Amino acid sequence: MRIIFIAGPAFSGKSIYIGQNFPEAKLIKISTFNKIAYEAIDNEELETLAMNAQLYCKEALQNTLRCAKEDETVILEHQLLKKEGRAFFIQAVREVTDEPIECIVMDPDEEMIEKMLDFEKSFIMLHKYEKGKMELPQAEEGFAKVEIVHPVFCQDAFKR
Numbered sequence: 001m002r003i004i005f006i007a008g009p010a011f012s013g014k015s016i017y018i019g020q021n022f023p024e025a026k027l028i029k030i031s032t033f034n035k036i037a038y039e040a041i042d043n044e045e046l047e048t049l050a051m052n053a054q055l056y057c058k059e060a061l062q063n064t065l066r067c068a069k070e071d072e073t074v075i076l077e078h079q080l081l082k083k084e085g086r087a088f089f090i091q092a093v094r095e096v097t098d099e100p101i102e103c104i105v106m107d108p109d110e111e112m113i114e115k116m117l118d119f120e121k122s123f124i125m126l127h128k129y130e131k132g133k134m135e136l137p138q139a140e141e142g143f144a145k146v147e148i149v150h151p152v153f154c155q156d157a158f159k160r
Contacts, residue, residue, distance in 0.1 A: 001099050002073040003065070005089065007080035007137060008106030009130030011113060011123055013151040014077050017106060025073040028061045030054070054085075058092040065096045081134045083141060090142040100144030103137045108151050 004022070006014045018027065030053065061076055068074050080086045086103075093101055110128075117123040137146050 001065070001068050001070055001097070002102070003076075003093060003097075003099050004073065004102045004104060005076045005078065005080060005086070005137075005143075006104050006106065007078060007086075007134075009079060009081070009127050009134060011117060011127045012106035012108050012131075014106050017104070017149065017151055018075060018077060022073055022075055025075045026064050026068055028057060028064055028074070028076050030057050030076075030078040054088065058089065061089065061092055062096050065093065079130060079134075080137070081130055083135050083137075086137060086141055094142075101142060102145045102147070103143045105137060105146065105148045106151060107148050112152070 004025075006018055008014050015029075018025065057076075057078070061074075064074050076089060078085075078089070080089070080103075090101060093099075113127055114124055117127065136148075137143060139146055
């Protein structure tokens with residue numbers, strides 16, 4: 001089994017990269033759990049869901065790993081901006097398997113991001129904010145391999 005964490009700030013091309021390079025992978029996306037939070041009826045429910053999103057993602061990751069076959073790839077798509085957050089998911093994997101964990105960090109060209117997200121300035125601000133907060137993953141955290149990818153997108157990659 002191959003286990004890969006795909007990390008990077010919002011709008012760095014994680015989903016596009018996965019679709020192009022790992023179309024058959026079993027995918028766990030933190031954004032799936034964040035979508036649940038958007039459905040919250042009130043602020044109290046939203047708070048509870050937000051607090052539990054990471055736990056739901058951990059459970060989904062562990063269950064996917066338990067069911068994965070030897071020749072399958074399991075991917076966690078998450079911003080993973082901070083070492084502490086990555087440690088949470090590395091530990092989750094270690095509770096299930098000792099298989100090596102790879103980390104691919106998406107690092108697109110900033111000018112390209114500004115052109116791509118020109119239609120929505122708040123997305124550019126979010127991308128820059130998250131990129132500024134990101135602590136680059138290191139092998140010492142428990143990764144067998146850390147690779148930085150500088151993706152190139154087609155002109156309308158992020159258009160809705």
